[in-house]
Amino acid sequence: MSIQSRRERERAEREKLIITAARELAEAEGWEAVTTRRLAERVEYSQPVLYSHFKGKDAIMAAVAVEGCADLAVELRAARTAAPDARLAIAGVSAAYVAFADRHPALYDVMFSQAVPLPFATPEAPPALQAAFGELAETVRPHAGGDNLGALTETFWAALHGLVTLMRGGRLPREHHELRLGLLLARFTG
Amino acid sequence: MSIQSRRERERAEREKLIITAARELAEAEGWEAVTTRRLAERVEYSQPVLYSHFKGKDAIMAAVAVEGCADLAVELRAARTAAPDARLAIAGVSAAYVAFADRHPALYDVMFSQAVPLPFATPEAPPALQAAFGELAETVRPHAGGDNLGALTETFWAALHGLVTLMRGGRLPREHHELRLGLLLARFTG
DNA sequence: TTGGGACTCTAGCAGCGCTAGCGTTTATCG
DNA sequence: CGATAAACGCTAGCGCTGCTAGAGTCCCAA
Numbered sequence: 045m046s047i048q049s050r051r052e053r054e055r056a057e058r059e060k061l062i063i064t065a066a067r068e069l070a071e072a073e074g075w076e077a078v079t080t081r082r083l084a085e086r087v088e089y090s091q092p093v094l095y096s097h098f099k100g101k102d103a104i105m106a107a108v109a110v111e112g113c114a115d116l117a118v119e120l121r122a123a124r125t126a127a128p129d130a131r132l133a134i135a136g137v138s139a140a141y142v143a144f145a146d147r148h149p150a151l152y153d154v155m156f157s158q159a160v161p162l163p164f165a166t167p168e169a170p171p172a173l174q175a176a177f178g179e180l181a182e183t184v185r186p187h188a189g190g191d192n193l194g195a196l197t198e199t200f201w202a203a204l205h206g207l208v209t210l211m212r213g214g215r216l217p218r219e220h221h222e223l224r225l226g227l228l229l230a231r232f233t234g
Numbered sequence: 235m236s237i238q239s240r241r242e243r244e245r246a247e248r249e250k251l252i253i254t255a256a257r258e259l260a261e262a263e264g265w266e267a268v269t270t271r272r273l274a275e276r277v278e279y280s281q282p283v284l285y286s287h288f289k290g291k292d293a294i295m296a297a298v299a300v301e302g303c304a305d306l307a308v309e310l311r312a313a314r315t316a317a318p319d320a321r322l323a324i325a326g327v328s329a330a331y332v333a334f335a336d337r338h339p340a341l342y343d344v345m346f347s348q349a350v351p352l353p354f355a356t357p358e359a360p361p362a363l364q365a366a367f368g369e370l371a372e373t374v375r376p377h378a379g380g381d382n383l384g385a386l387t388e389t390f391w392a393a394l395h396g397l398v399t400l401m402r403g404g405r406l407p408r409e410h411h412e413l414r415l416g417l418l419l420a421r422f423t424g
Numbered sequence: 425t426t427g428g429g430a431c432t433c434t435a436g437c438a439g440c441g442c443t444a445g446c447g448t449t450t451a452t453c454g
Numbered sequence: 455c456g457a458t459a460a461a462c463g464c465t466a467g468c469g470c471t472g473c474t475a476g477a478g479t480c481c482c483a484a
Contacts, residue, residue: 165407206396217355224389231421
């Protein structure tokens with residue numbers, strides 16, 4: 045029994061190693077630089093080993109995305125609980141969200157922009173993902189009034205996401221970012 | 235003189251043919267199906283001909299994106315001018331925007347999501363792109379109050395873009411779409 | 425008619441995601 | 455302890471990608 049469990053543990057460690065290596069490579073050089081060959085070389089195994097852990101490159105990206113969601117949830121929670129009132133909370137959480145996307149562009153992309161094989165808007169979505177959304181919802185709640193909290197949170201999230209992605213794609217000028225964020229907050233804290 | 239101009243005209247026609255073929259292929263099967271080989275076969279020329287017109291696949295995508303912007307501008311203008319008042323105008327334009335993204339997902343992606351070699355948020359941006367943004371700005375203007383029109387338009391656009399992309403990426407449930415759009419409009423038409 | 429230049433083609437490079445099948449290493453059982 | 459079988463990771467290779475060098479053809483001007 046102990047031998048088998050040791051092998052399972054080693055397998056799990058290697059899987060974690062693959063995910064971490066993929067994330068580091070992506071964050072350092074972007075996802076286009078994450079090839080199965082480079083990834084295999086980095087974890088010091090041959091290419092086919094990757095496929096004994098994951099169905100394909102997409103699945104590796106999905107695993108990285110889940111990790112990213114957990115990290116984001118932690119940061120959003122910290123920003124929310126550190127704020128003295130609801131108004132500063134939504135401002136702080138928004139700033140934290142944008143800062144996360146800015147600090148981890150490749151991670152953010154795989155979480156929310158790229159197509160990855162993950163269930164998102166369903167009860168089967170990864171808990172880390174639901175946790176991140178939950179933090180946003182708790183932040184929005186005091187400003188919801190009579191509106192549907194879930195839908196309002198989704199709308200606010202979408203606005204943040206749009207600001208982040210359009211700016212990073214060069215579609216919006218960086219210089220007015222703070223102004224835009226302020227306008228958005230004004231419209232959602234009315 | 236006439237011979238040279240004929241050749242230039244034929245060259246321009248072929249370039250247009252390439253762009254149209256790329257767009258049709260992308261709209262029918264997505265950008266991952268648009269390979270230089272398939273595209274060359276479709277226009278009945280060899281691969282290298284593509285590179286005598288465009289620097290690379292990215293440049294072809296950029297040309298398609300510009301075409302898409304022109305189309306979008308036309309549709310937004312139609313929706314805006316058909317509305318009887320400012321409130322219905324912003325609702326109609328928003329609906330037209332979302333409908334455009336829904337009908338032309340590949341086109342929308344290359345315009346606003348994918349990385350393409352185009353100047354966006356600068357005076358050198360393609361006129362078609364500025365026209366599309368201008369339509370949005372004219373729609374937002376009556377609701378701007380004392381706020382900076384450009385920044386407010388950018389913010390509203392970002393919100394629409396976020397709703398569209400998160401929904402199409404499976405991050406937002408489709409069923410609450412109308413509700414979310416309504417909440418957004420309520421917040422921006424105060 | 426002929427020389428020269430513009431133009432398009434064939435063929436190929438390096439790299440991609442992914443996998444079949446071989447060889448070694450490892451655990452189990454007589 | 456020694457033989458057997460299975461688990462495992464490797465090498466090698468497939469079909470594809472974007473892109474390009476260089477050969478060959480065609481057309482226009484003198």
